[in-house]
Amino acid sequence: MSRLSRHRRLRPRKTPSQPRSAETVASIIEAAAQILETDGLEGFNTNAVARRAGVSIGSLYQYFPGKDALTVALMRRETMRFHEEAAAALDQRSGKAALEYLIGASVRQQFKRPVLARLLDIQESRPALRDAVPAVDTLQSLLVTIIKRAKPGQRRPEVVAGDLLAMIRGLVDAAGERGESDIEDLERRVRAAVFGYLSRISRG
Amino acid sequence: MSRLSRHRRLRPRKTPSQPRSAETVASIIEAAAQILETDGLEGFNTNAVARRAGVSIGSLYQYFPGKDALTVALMRRETMRFHEEAAAALDQRSGKAALEYLIGASVRQQFKRPVLARLLDIQESRPALRDAVPAVDTLQSLLVTIIKRAKPGQRRPEVVAGDLLAMIRGLVDAAGERGESDIEDLERRVRAAVFGYLSRISRG
Amino acid sequence: MSRLSRHRRLRPRKTPSQPRSAETVASIIEAAAQILETDGLEGFNTNAVARRAGVSIGSLYQYFPGKDALTVALMRRETMRFHEEAAAALDQRSGKAALEYLIGASVRQQFKRPVLARLLDIQESRPALRDAVPAVDTLQSLLVTIIKRAKPGQRRPEVVAGDLLAMIRGLVDAAGERGESDIEDLERRVRAAVFGYLSRISRG
Amino acid sequence: MSRLSRHRRLRPRKTPSQPRSAETVASIIEAAAQILETDGLEGFNTNAVARRAGVSIGSLYQYFPGKDALTVALMRRETMRFHEEAAAALDQRSGKAALEYLIGASVRQQFKRPVLARLLDIQESRPALRDAVPAVDTLQSLLVTIIKRAKPGQRRPEVVAGDLLAMIRGLVDAAGERGESDIEDLERRVRAAVFGYLSRISRG
DNA sequence: TATGAATGAGTGTTCATTCAT
DNA sequence: TATGAATGAACACTCATTCAT
Numbered sequence: 001m002s003r004l005s006r007h008r009r010l011r012p013r014k015t016p017s018q019p020r021s022a023e024t025v026a027s028i029i030e031a032a033a034q035i036l037e038t039d040g041l042e043g044f045n046t047n048a049v050a051r052r053a054g055v056s057i058g059s060l061y062q063y064f065p066g067k068d069a070l071t072v073a074l075m076r077r078e079t080m081r082f083h084e085e086a087a088a089a090l091d092q093r094s095g096k097a098a099l100e101y102l103i104g105a106s107v108r109q110q111f112k113r114p115v116l117a118r119l120l121d122i123q124e125s126r127p128a129l130r131d132a133v134p135a136v137d138t139l140q141s142l143l144v145t146i147i148k149r150a151k152p153g154q155r156r157p158e159v160v161a162g163d164l165l166a167m168i169r170g171l172v173d174a175a176g177e178r179g180e181s182d183i184e185d186l187e188r189r190v191r192a193a194v195f196g197y198l199s200r201i202s203r204g
Numbered sequence: 205m206s207r208l209s210r211h212r213r214l215r216p217r218k219t220p221s222q223p224r225s226a227e228t229v230a231s232i233i234e235a236a237a238q239i240l241e242t243d244g245l246e247g248f249n250t251n252a253v254a255r256r257a258g259v260s261i262g263s264l265y266q267y268f269p270g271k272d273a274l275t276v277a278l279m280r281r282e283t284m285r286f287h288e289e290a291a292a293a294l295d296q297r298s299g300k301a302a303l304e305y306l307i308g309a310s311v312r313q314q315f316k317r318p319v320l321a322r323l324l325d326i327q328e329s330r331p332a333l334r335d336a337v338p339a340v341d342t343l344q345s346l347l348v349t350i351i352k353r354a355k356p357g358q359r360r361p362e363v364v365a366g367d368l369l370a371m372i373r374g375l376v377d378a379a380g381e382r383g384e385s386d387i388e389d390l391e392r393r394v395r396a397a398v399f400g401y402l403s404r405i406s407r408g
Numbered sequence: 409m410s411r412l413s414r415h416r417r418l419r420p421r422k423t424p425s426q427p428r429s430a431e432t433v434a435s436i437i438e439a440a441a442q443i444l445e446t447d448g449l450e451g452f453n454t455n456a457v458a459r460r461a462g463v464s465i466g467s468l469y470q471y472f473p474g475k476d477a478l479t480v481a482l483m484r485r486e487t488m489r490f491h492e493e494a495a496a497a498l499d500q501r502s503g504k505a506a507l508e509y510l511i512g513a514s515v516r517q518q519f520k521r522p523v524l525a526r527l528l529d530i531q532e533s534r535p536a537l538r539d540a541v542p543a544v545d546t547l548q549s550l551l552v553t554i555i556k557r558a559k560p561g562q563r564r565p566e567v568v569a570g571d572l573l574a575m576i577r578g579l580v581d582a583a584g585e586r587g588e589s590d591i592e593d594l595e596r597r598v599r600a601a602v603f604g605y606l607s608r609i610s611r612g
Numbered sequence: 613m614s615r616l617s618r619h620r621r622l623r624p625r626k627t628p629s630q631p632r633s634a635e636t637v638a639s640i641i642e643a644a645a646q647i648l649e650t651d652g653l654e655g656f657n658t659n660a661v662a663r664r665a666g667v668s669i670g671s672l673y674q675y676f677p678g679k680d681a682l683t684v685a686l687m688r689r690e691t692m693r694f695h696e697e698a699a700a701a702l703d704q705r706s707g708k709a710a711l712e713y714l715i716g717a718s719v720r721q722q723f724k725r726p727v728l729a730r731l732l733d734i735q736e737s738r739p740a741l742r743d744a745v746p747a748v749d750t751l752q753s754l755l756v757t758i759i760k761r762a763k764p765g766q767r768r769p770e771v772v773a774g775d776l777l778a779m780i781r782g783l784v785d786a787a788g789e790r791g792e793s794d795i796e797d798l799e800r801r802v803r804a805a806v807f808g809y810l811s812r813i814s815r816g
Numbered sequence: 817t818a819t820g821a822a823t824g825a826g827t828g829t830t831c832a833t834t835c836a837t
Numbered sequence: 838t839a840t841g842a843a844t845g846a847a848c849a850c851t852c853a854t855t856c857a858t
Binding site for chain 6: 657658659669670673678679
């Protein structure tokens with residue numbers, strides 16, 4: 001079985017070309033986000049999402065072949081929103097500025113919908129969904145590019161990128177869980193972690 | 205009423221006094237760990253756990269008042285095993301040594317059963333289980349003590365401890381997810397993150 | 409908040425607007441009645457009811473949030489059927505005629521489905537269901553009205569109504585249990601009990 | 613299959629000849645009564661009874677072949693206690709006095725443990741238990757004797773006895789359910805019902 | 817004889833998914 | 838294309854009963 005066919009149930013059933021459909025799809029995805037935020041993973045079921053979206057369960061399945069596809073779509077939406085901001089990091093002059101930009105974007109993104117971000121992070125590691133959101137890899141390669149620019153001699157930039165991503169995610173998710181609201185403070189701490197790590201790892 | 209007694213469905217139903225019971229309880233908890241590792245959260249149901257433990261479903265419920273209680277028991281087992289090692293950190297001469305010791309313990313613990321550790325970390329944030337494993341707080345206060353010793357002037361040592369824990373957890377969980385096996389290497393990177401963060405945060 | 413809304417698990421999940429739904433709901437309630445009659449309380453479980461109704465267990469739970477809600481719905485159906493007849497008692501000329509009418513209605517109702525009536529009477533006293541079938545109180549107040557008319561000077565008409573209801577219920581349930589089939593005879597005896605009681609209690 | 617063998621599981625496993633056993637049996641029966649009173653039918657399970665009795669579940673099954681046997685034993689105990697009082701009714705001079713005595717005994721019995729009495733009344737009609745408590749028939753024949761003496765010409769004294777029993781039971785159970793505490797008042801009302809019924813039924 | 821650990825059939829309930837309308 | 842009634846596999850949990858110790 002080819003790799004793609006394994007994921008047939010994860011991809012949207014049809015690309016909504018008509019504006020009416022696009023609206024419906026968007027409303028379902030947003031409903032999924034809201035359910036996740038208000039009721040948590042435990043309340044996240046397709047019937048609830050459809051109800052919240054003001055759409056019949058049948059319609060939901062018309063646009064998404066299954067529950068996981070819906071989750072993936074939501075993850076994609078969030079990741080893409082993030083990417084729009086994050087991609088601008090490459091426009092920064094220095095590698096350091098690019099990193100700082102990225103950190104800022106990450107923290108801001110997390111602060112917008114902290115609960116949602118955390119729950120999606122968890123979903124992301126589910127074997128059934130992994131690899132279904134290519135944007136994660138994209139983020140990683142974006143970071144690799146930045147790292148190469150910021151620290152040209154760095155060995156294993158992929159590993160470093162992975163570590164930075166993991167650290168940032170760990171820090172902001174924990175902050176979200178604690179209900180922190182001082183965005184400046186958190187950003188400062190994340191910067192300390194990122195640049196502190198980078199300064200030490202280069203010697204390694 | 206103590207904080208724990210409020211969660212009647214989370215505490216073991218009876219403390220197994222007889223050796224046979226103790227065995228059964230242990231085998232159930234270990235079965236839970238194995239199911240989590242092999243089948244993930246999706247396959248983690250009480251019937252499967254009982255079957256894997258070679259025990260009837262009735263026996264499982266004789267010792268655990270509900271599924272969550274079983275999860276909590278497993279979390280407690282893992283946390284206690286970790287604590288036995290981690291507590292020795294305080295015996296180290298310097299604060300730095302204590303931190304290095306703790307990092308080493310964390311990484312080793314993670315490498316023993318990476319998948320299990322990651323899944324339990326996720327469970328820990330479930331509202332229903334939060335606060336049910338006091339050891340987490342204990343770990344945090346242990347870290348606070350170490351930080352105070354390592355960096356006496358540090359403002360907000362609790363925040364720093366929370367950040368370190370989040371970073372370490374993020375790093376090792378991600379490593380586990382990737383299937384890393386070079387424990388030395390990971391330890392070095394975690395040290396870079398921790399000490400790098402600490403060196404920068406103090407100036408803030 | 410009304411008294412009923414507190415018992416969310418006792419009220420029907422949705423009022424069936426579409427004819428198909430209404431049919432399903434009715435068939436489930438009737439199946440519940442039949443199971444109760446043929447298998448008794450011991451055989452009265454949701455799966456059996458669904459099977460007898462020729463409906464999936466999922467459908468049952470689509471209309472009734474729980475087993476008790478189904479029981480309550482059945483009780484309501486029976487009570488309402490009775491009320492349609494009983495209410496006409498007030499149209500009678502004299503208080504005595506009204507009482508006789510009510511007795512007749514009670515006995516006939518009981519003779520239609522004696523086993524069912526008896527089992528529902530028992531359910532009615534279950535703490536979880538009490539107060540969930542307002543019609544019982546209605547019956548009592550109907551009787552109070554009649555008594556006031558039949559014996560104007562009667563002290564404590566509520567107590568008298570309660571006693572009469574208890575007597576009638578005791579008599580007809582016992583008759584049903586014995587399998588009596590002579591409806592005329594039973595009615596005569598119930599009349600003796602009711603009017604005999606009333607003639608003596610007034611002196612009290 | 614003979615009638616007796618059908619009920620093998622309802623009879624005590626062994627007649628406790630040794631005083632030690634008799635104590636245990638009694639304590640189990642009393643525990644059953646208490647569980648019924650405090651937790652209702654829903655909490656009435658063999659493990660709970662054994663625990664309340666301070667006895668192992670194994671011991672319970674040593675003396676009672678099954679749950680129903682325990683229920684029957686409790687019913688027997690209550691009925692026999694009642695009979696000791698009720699039998700004295702026959703010593704009364706007149707039939708009327710005998711009836712009044714019986715009513716008094718019934719009401720007093722009911723007031724001692726109203727909840728228990730009501731729940732046992734309900735159990736009594738369960739097909740599995742019916743006929744297992746001969747004392748009920750005995751009570752009925754005692755009443756028949758009294759009726760024959762009180763109203764010598766009465767046709768169908770068995771029917772009348774059944775009706776009286778049903779009425780009395782209905783009245784006192786309802787009073788218990790309402791939580792009435794004025795025993796004199798209830799007795800007066802029951803007398804009104806019984807003698808009122810008898811005065812009318814004789815004319816029939 | 818007493819114990820209580822163990823059993824497992826049975827029950828209530830949920831929810832992803834289908835399909836007739 | 839939209840609807841929502843219907844489905845049923847799956848799961849958490851209970852409790853009467855057994856039996857090795």
